[in-house]
Amino acid sequence: MTVHDPGAGPPDEYVEAEIHRLLTEDPAVAEQGITVVRTERGLVLYGEVESANRRNEILRRVAGRFPDVPITSDIGVTRTQAPTEIEQLP
Amino acid sequence: MVIRIAAVGDVHLDEDVVGRFRPALEELPGRADVLLLAGDLTRHGTEAEARCVAQEFGGLGVPVIAVLGNHDHQCDQVPQVVGALTEAGITVLEGDGVVLDCADGRLGVAGVKGFGGGFAGRCASDFGEPEMKAFVRTTTESADRLSAALQSLDCDVLVALTHYSPVPDTLAGEPLEIYPFLGCYQLGQAIDSAPTALALHGHAHHGSERGVTPGGVRVRNVAHPVIKQAYSIFYLGDHLDQAEVSSVGTGGIQQSWS
Numbered sequence: 001m002t003v004h005d006p007g008a009g010p011p012d013e014y015v016e017a018e019i020h021r022l023l024t025e026d027p028a029v030a031e032q033g034i035t036v037v038r039t040e041r042g043l044v045l046y047g048e049v050e051s052a053n054r055r056n057e058i059l060r061r062v063a064g065r066f067p068d069v070p071i072t073s074d075i076g077v078t079r080t081q082a083p084t085e086i087e088q089l090p
Numbered sequence: 091m092v093i094r095i096a097a098v099g100d101v102h103l104d105e106d107v108v109g110r111f112r113p114a115l116e117e118l119p120g121r122a123d124v125l126l127l128a129g130d131l132t133r134h135g136t137e138a139e140a141r142c143v144a145q146e147f148g149g150l151g152v153p154v155i156a157v158l159g160n161h162d163h164q165c166d167q168v169p170q171v172v173g174a175l176t177e178a179g180i181t182v183l184e185g186d187g188v189v190l191d192c193a194d195g196r197l198g199v200a201g202v203k204g205f206g207g208g209f210a211g212r213c214a215s216d217f218g219e220p221e222m223k224a225f226v227r228t229t230t231e232s233a234d235r236l237s238a239a240l241q242s243l244d245c246d247v248l249v250a251l252t253h254y255s256p257v258p259d260t261l262a263g264e265p266l267e268i269y270p271f272l273g274c275y276q277l278g279q280a281i282d283s284a285p286t287a288l289a290l291h292g293h294a295h296h297g298s299e300r301g302v303t304p305g306g307v308r309v310r311n312v313a314h315p316v317i318k319q320a321y322s323i324f325y326l327g328d329h330l331d332q333a334e335v336s337s338v339g340t341g342g343i344q345q346s347w348s
């Protein structure tokens with residue numbers, strides 16, 4: 001049996017799983033397209049969202065839920081320019 | 091004959107996004123015959139969010155045809171969502187189809203949201219607990235309705251529109267473990283049961299753009315985070331600029347097991 005030191009916070013795997021579900025199930029976020037990656041420096045969030053508001057809200061929610069885990073966000077806002085090329089299909 | 095199709099999925103609209111797509115959408119009348127929306131139009135599937143979709147994608151000057159996605163089901167307000175979209179002139183397909191008279195010919199679009207289940211050799215089976223059987227029956231019923239809708243349309247060019255993916259090719263980039271939640275082979279089988287020219291889907295935000303069904307039908311993942319532009323444009327027909335034409339087999343990433 002593995003004994004986890006409660007002073008060190010939850011194991012990283014569970015934090016990762018909980019963040020992943022929080023991002024989808026929290027009505028203020030509802031994002032399924034965010035990837036949570038564990039690195040030596042903490043957790044990094046990757047993905048694309050539809051507005052800057054959403055990017056900020058994700059970081060706010062995750063940091064609020066896990067105040068002791070260092071979190072970096074590398075989330076982008078998907079561009080919405082008209083296409084410059086077309087694809088032709090015979 | 092050339093039919094010009096614009097398409098995007100997974101725009102996940104709410105008030106905070108309204109206006110972002112509109113400048114690009116205003117260019118559509120000169121550039122495309124139709125705009126297809128591949129599901130996940132809203133964030134949580136509320137009527138208020140559907141009104142945001144109606145505002146952003148309504149009154150464009152080209153016909154707009156949509157299927158819903160899993161996000162559009164989240165708040166159990168599907169009839170209200172469909173109502174708000176329909177009021178704005180957006181056609182919502184679910185197991186049915188429409189034929190549009192375009193300048194160069196008749197475009198048939200059959201649509202269904204679809205469901206997960208996985209792909210050949212790596213899929214869920216109609217066996218065991220009632221929950222598992224209900225899951226797989228949802229998949230097969232959805233695919234059967236797509237097949238019937240595709241076969242029912244009398245047109246020059248036939249397009250299948252789904253939210254879930256009909257092939258694993260366009261999921262490349264997603265973790266393999268979640269493929270069964272992203273699509274199912276039964277949708278591919280439905281697409282191959284009719285003379286489909288192109289299959290468009292969304293849902294796989296980390297997937298890739300190009301794939302092909304086992305029957306040789308081109309598949310494109312038009313999820314907004316994948317195409318990274320307001321919409322993609324496809325030209326279908328027999329009078330294309332041959333130097334610009336994509337051929338079957340050039341797209342997609344080969345999976346060792348697919």
Ligand SMILES: [Fe+2]
Nearest residue numbers: 100130159293
């Ligand atoms: Fe989506």
Ligand SMILES: [Fe+2]
Nearest residue numbers: 130159160293
């Ligand atoms: Fe989705």
